[in-house]
Amino acid sequence: MNDKMNFFLDPKHRAVQKSSIMNYKQDQQGLYLVANKKVINWMEVHTYCHHCLSPLTFDDEFDASYCASCNEWREESCSDIDCEYCENRPKRPLDPRR
Numbered sequence: 001m002n003d004k005m006n007f008f009l010d011p012k013h014r015a016v017q018k019s020s021i022m023n024y025k026q027d028q029q030g031l032y033l034v035a036n037k038k039v040i041n042w043m044e045v046h047t048y049c050h051h052c053l054s055p056l057t058f059d060d061e062f063d064a065s066y067c068a069s070c071n072e073w074r075e076e077s078c079s080d081i082d083c084e085y086c087e088n089r090p091k092r093p094l095d096p097r098r
Contacts, residue, residue, distance in 0.1 A: 033045055038053060040053070049069065049070060051067065054067055057093075061097075062086070062089045064085070066093035066094075068093070068094065071092045071093060072093070073093055
């Protein structure tokens with residue numbers, strides 16, 4: 001690049017047309033995660049895959065959530081060897097069921 005810097009300033013008559021950052025609706029305030037063209041409310045981030053940001057699915061049969069896009073469980077099996085949910089859980093959630 002060259003050593004020249006260009007600055008473009010908005011004319012004063014356009015400054016009135018811009019909305020203020022304080023002009024938000026009550027339900028729009030808060031923290032959000034913006035990634036992959038998605039806007040996710042911070043309170044709902046735990047319901048999305050931490051790897052691909054797809055919404056998680058809950059499997060009632062095995063009482064655990066998983067990501068269908070990644071085909072991976074997002075909850076570890078418990079340490080109880082007699083757990084009715086974890087003992088027959090397949091390695092991957094979309095694998096054929098027994």
